[in-house]
Amino acid sequence: MAFIDYYKILGISKNASDGDIKKAYRKLARKYHPDLNPNDKVAEKKFKEINEANEVLSNPENRKKYDEYGEHWVHAEDYKKAKQQQKRYARQQTSQGDFGGYSDSDFSDFFSSMFGRGHTKGQRRQGQFRGQDFNAQLELNIKDVYTSHKRTLTVNNKNIRITIPAGVENEQVIKIKGHGGKGINGGPNGDLYIQFSIHNTTPFKRDGHNLYLSVDLDLYKALLGGEITVNTFDGKVKLTVKPETQNGTKVKLKGKGFPKYKKEGQFGDLYVTYTIKTPKNLSAKEKELFTELSKLRAYEN
Missing domain, CATH: 2.60.260.20 (Urease metallochaperone UreE, N-terminal domain)
Known part of the structure; x- marks a missing residue:
């Protein structure tokens, strides 16, 4: 396996933060995405390299292994075990009077042969290893x-x-x-x-399988009651507004929320919150009537 510099591919330094990695990946993925570069083999290859680099560096555990073992990072655990076994063997040989010792290059050769780079007669059979996630x-x-x-x-x-x-x-x-x-x-x-x-670019706020929606309600409808039409995620429904409805009143529409994950036919609820809007640009007649109303309320109190 040839060494691939994933940091270079993403255009970041080795001490880049997780946020730096995520930002670099998204920027390059958008630039070389196949949908934006149809029939462009160079962009397609670049896009694959970017995804591969992100798969490794965005995972803290994999990144640590990559930094330490380079192209052998996928087999880091096997590398450690093999190295420990080789060192134990070296100590045994030393205790038995063999002072030849083993160098790092000796171990590199041992590791290469272990993973199929020079399997010769007399060496152990190649081990089976799980592929990379x-x-x-x-x-x-x-x-x-x-x-x-x-x-x-x-x-x-x-x-x-x-x-x-x-x-x-x-x-x-x-x-x-x-x-x-x-x-x-x-x-x-x-x-x-x-x-x-x-x-989510919709007016609905999602929390699990429940949805939340704010609906404007004019003052007259809030005071006198009536019927309004409200959007749900998959259509419209009519709601009856009770007279003297207060600002911030919540209404639950059962089963009009979001589907429940892997529960066929089951849905959460939709919670509608009324926001009462005060009328603007009142006419002279409207002001006169509201004044009469205020006097009437003052008289009753």
Whole structure:
């Protein structure tokens, strides 16, 4: 495996913060995204390199291994174990009178042969190792996750057809088993972890499977009551406003919220909050009537 400088690919330094990595990745991913560069093989290759670099550096544990072991980071644990075994063997040889010792280059050769770079007769059979896990981020609109739907993702030049369940939340991570890196020497493939970034440009605020909506109510309707039409996430409903409704009054619309994740046919609730708007630009007649009303209320009190 040739060494790939993931820091150079993202254009950041080795002491870059997690925020720096995320910012650099998003900037480059937007620039080289296949949708913005159709039929551009160079951009496609660059996009793959950017995703690979982000998969490693955005994971603190993987980044630590990469910084220490370079191209061997995927097998860091096996590297440690093999090195410990080799050192124990060296100590045993020393205690038995063999003072030849082992250098780092000796161990590098040992490690290379262990992973198939020079397997010769008499050496141990190559071990099986699990493939690398991949991490990807999928950006969606909140409307995209109101219903379950299928989507095709391209990971390492392979198309993967997945079902995105309704009710997926922002920053939620799902695992697609076996769609990570290929296993070594017949070992199992790694897994693909997809993190969702869900953008909400609607007037609804989401909290889990419940939705919240603020609705303007004119003063006359609040005082006298009546009927209004309110938007829900999937249509409109009519609500009856009670007379003398106060500002900040909340109304619950049962089952008009967001789908519950992996619970087919179950929905949260929609909470509507009334915001009473005071009329502006009153006419002379309106001012006269409001004055009479104020006098009447003062007289009654």
